[in-house]
Amino acid sequence: MMGKCGGAISLVCTALLLAAPQAAAQEKKTLTISSWGGAFQKAQKEAWFGIVEKELNVVIKEDNTSGIADVRTQVASGKPTWDLTTQGAYSCALLEKEGRLEKFDAETMKALTDIPTTIGRSEHCAPQIVYSVAIGWRDKAYPGKVPEGWAALWDVKNFPGQRSIRKHPIYALEMALIADGVPMDKLYPLDVERAFKKLEQLKPHVLVWWSSGAQSAQVLKDGEVDMVAAWNGRIQALENEPEGKGGKIKTTFNQQIIVSDSWMIPKGAPNKELAMKAIAIMSRPEVNARISNYINYAPSNTKSYDTGVIPKEKLPNLPNSPENFGKGFVQDNSWWVNNADAMVKRFDAFLQR
Amino acid sequence: MTTTSLADEVGRRDHAAWKAPNEAAYRRRERSETTVLAALAVPGLLLIGAIALTPIAWLFWLSFRSGSDFTFEHYERLLHPTYTLTLQTTFELSFLVTAICIALGYPLAYLISQVRPRLAGFLLLLVLFPVWTSLLVRCYAWLVLLQRRGVVNSWLQDMGLIDAPLRLMHNFTGTTIGMVHIMLPFMVLPLYATMRSINRDYMRAAANLGASPVKAFWGVFVPLSFPGLFAGIIIVFVLCLGFYVTPALLGGGRVMMWSMQIERNVTYHSDWGAASALGVVLLAMTLAILWGVGRLIGFDRIVGGR
Numbered sequence: 001m002m003g004k005c006g007g008a009i010s011l012v013c014t015a016l017l018l019a020a021p022q023a024a025a026q027e028k029k030t031l032t033i034s035s036w037g038g039a040f041q042k043a044q045k046e047a048w049f050g051i052v053e054k055e056l057n058v059v060i061k062e063d064n065t066s067g068i069a070d071v072r073t074q075v076a077s078g079k080p081t082w083d084l085t086t087q088g089a090y091s092c093a094l095l096e097k098e099g100r101l102e103k104f105d106a107e108t109m110k111a112l113t114d115i116p117t118t119i120g121r122s123e124h125c126a127p128q129i130v131y132s133v134a135i136g137w138r139d140k141a142y143p144g145k146v147p148e149g150w151a152a153l154w155d156v157k158n159f160p161g162q163r164s165i166r167k168h169p170i171y172a173l174e175m176a177l178i179a180d181g182v183p184m185d186k187l188y189p190l191d192v193e194r195a196f197k198k199l200e201q202l203k204p205h206v207l208v209w210w211s212s213g214a215q216s217a218q219v220l221k222d223g224e225v226d227m228v229a230a231w232n233g234r235i236q237a238l239e240n241e242p243e244g245k246g247g248k249i250k251t252t253f254n255q256q257i258i259v260s261d262s263w264m265i266p267k268g269a270p271n272k273e274l275a276m277k278a279i280a281i282m283s284r285p286e287v288n289a290r291i292s293n294y295i296n297y298a299p300s301n302t303k304s305y306d307t308g309v310i311p312k313e314k315l316p317n318l319p320n321s322p323e324n325f326g327k328g329f330v331q332d333n334s335w336w337v338n339n340a341d342a343m344v345k346r347f348d349a350f351l352q353r
Numbered sequence: 354m355t356t357t358s359l360a361d362e363v364g365r366r367d368h369a370a371w372k373a374p375n376e377a378a379y380r381r382r383e384r385s386e387t388t389v390l391a392a393l394a395v396p397g398l399l400l401i402g403a404i405a406l407t408p409i410a411w412l413f414w415l416s417f418r419s420g421s422d423f424t425f426e427h428y429e430r431l432l433h434p435t436y437t438l439t440l441q442t443t444f445e446l447s448f449l450v451t452a453i454c455i456a457l458g459y460p461l462a463y464l465i466s467q468v469r470p471r472l473a474g475f476l477l478l479l480v481l482f483p484v485w486t487s488l489l490v491r492c493y494a495w496l497v498l499l500q501r502r503g504v505v506n507s508w509l510q511d512m513g514l515i516d517a518p519l520r521l522m523h524n525f526t527g528t529t530i531g532m533v534h535i536m537l538p539f540m541v542l543p544l545y546a547t548m549r550s551i552n553r554d555y556m557r558a559a560a561n562l563g564a565s566p567v568k569a570f571w572g573v574f575v576p577l578s579f580p581g582l583f584a585g586i587i588i589v590f591v592l593c594l595g596f597y598v599t600p601a602l603l604g605g606g607r608v609m610m611w612s613m614q615i616e617r618n619v620t621y622h623s624d625w626g627a628a629s630a631l632g633v634v635l636l637a638m639t640l641a642i643l644w645g646v647g648r649l650i651g652f653d654r655i656v657g658g659r
Binding site (some may be wrong): 222353 | 434435441500501502523601615617621
């Protein structure tokens with residue numbers, strides 16, 4: 001939202017750009033990158049964009065995105081303004097299926113070798129960061145007890161109180177199945193009937209079905225709910241912030257659902273060659289690793305952990321660090337790409353009954 | 354307005370077989386006035402055409418397209434329970450909010466219309482004040498007030514009125530409270546405008562003819578205030594049908610409005626057809642309601658305030 005200029009302001013922006021010396025404009029090309037804004041985009045800028053600008057001798061122009069619909073609109077317009085955008089790995093897989101992305105060339109693919117395909121790497125999607133969906137809880141609500149996994153979310157006897165989970169089937173179904181006893185490595189294809197049956201049990205205890213990361217953090221911090229299933233970065237930020245009405249917040253990576261965000265190039269992007277080079281640079285282990293020094297997100301390149309760029313004391317906070325990765329599982333995007341539409345409809349009906 | 358009344362007058366005179374000495378001049382004047390009015394309206398009409406009608410027409414077109422084919426699939430999808438339930442919620446909430454707005458707004462507008470002008474101005478300012486504050490800010494304010502450990506609950510608990518916190522938000526109740534707050538001015542303003550123009554002599558005449566104050570109020574004042582009431586009802590109800598932010602923030606995710614389904618469709622489905630179909634349905638229902646109300650009481654009575 002911050003980056004969206006009003007009409008008048010953007011006119012001024014354009015005027016200033018036009019007024020820039022012609023010579024400089026000819027020397028340096030502009031690479032337009034859109035991302036989620038806020039703390040994350042700031043971290044990306046500090047960790048990566050500066051390096052890309054220097055190596056490729058380009059100027060990076062930043063924009064914001066609020067989701068997959070933006071990419072669709074850009075591509076549908078026939079003249080996308082973005083050279084590079086970041087979206088969830090699942091959205092990337094969906095856009096890939098819809099044929100709205102540029103295919104990476106062989107050189108770029110080589111640069112992506114150490115990013116596992118399991119977290120969403122493909123010919124159109126380059127995972128850049130890894131995060132996870134984990135349990136966060138108010139320490140005061142369960143003194144001396146630790147909710148070890150998704151079963152605890154359902155266990156209202158030992159862990160009474162209100163819950164908050166996302167208003168979307170995308171993590172809820174996996175959580176439900178694991179809570180019902182399905183092993184993490186035998187989840188897919190998801191047993192939808194079983195999952196919804198299990199969710200029905202949880203429904204009376206969910207006070208808030210959150211629709212933004214900020215909301216999931218707010219309800220926990222204010223003590224509106226006692227336990228959330230939310231993005232690890234959001235919960236960890238609360239651990240470090242001054243306490244709210246809800247008191248001290250804790251989290252665990254046990255049974256975490258590992259997901260990622262990917263770089264992608266909208267079909268018809270004006271500088272796609274440059275964009276691919278930028279992806280290659282940002283995927284290099286020693287560059288990729290830098291992101292964790294600016295924000296609580298983990299690098300996507302497995303070799304990043306060998307570079308020594310990430311300080312040792314940071315490792316316990318990163319979902320895919322060698323010690324944490326095995327505690328959870330990676331979400332299967334391919335299942336969701338084919339089933340999300342039906343699941344969202346069913347979930348919305350379930351929510352309203 | 355001027356031209357029609359002029360024409361009416363001329364027509365009536367014709368009927369009475371009475372010719373004005375300067376009738377030709379009248380006619381000329383009428384024609385030139387019509388031309389001028391039409392010319393003045395052109396920029397407005399063009400603007401409305403460009404910024405309102407074109408997108409609506411485009412949405413309508415999209416809602417019947419799948420790729421390059423004609424299709425009803427976007428409308429068939431709407432038969433899924435998720436949409437029928439949402440439609441039910443949307444209407445229930447809109448009815449409820451409108452009813453509460455009437456119950457709260459009518460006495461308030463009556464009070465404002467009866468007090469001294471200076472006090473009335475001050476009271477109107479209080480009614481308008483929230484309208485100048487961002488909708489989002491007002492919703493967040495309710496969040497602070499209504500949540501489990503919020504101001505209202507801790508108050509009630511401190512006073513010993515309740516033991517456990519009430520569930521005031523993250524549900525239908527919270528959404529209703531927030532929406533009533535936002536909609537109330539839209540009920541009060543048209544009501545006040547109509548009430549102020551009601552001649553108090555009618556009430557005195559009713560009293561003079563033996564009506565008790567209560568009877569005079571219900572038999573004379575209330576019917577005269579109907580145009581304002583209907584205008585308020587229509588504005589509030591129609592705005593409620595398309596509400597998004599308040600239910601999203603105060604509904605805890607379980608109050609699903611039609612507008613949210615539109616957003617979900619734009620976000621999760623690969624083309625705009627599905628969302629367009631939802632938009633078309635909402636528009637059609639709104640127009641049907643307006644048409645029904647118009648048939649029932651006549652539009653000029655509402656918009657003309659007469």
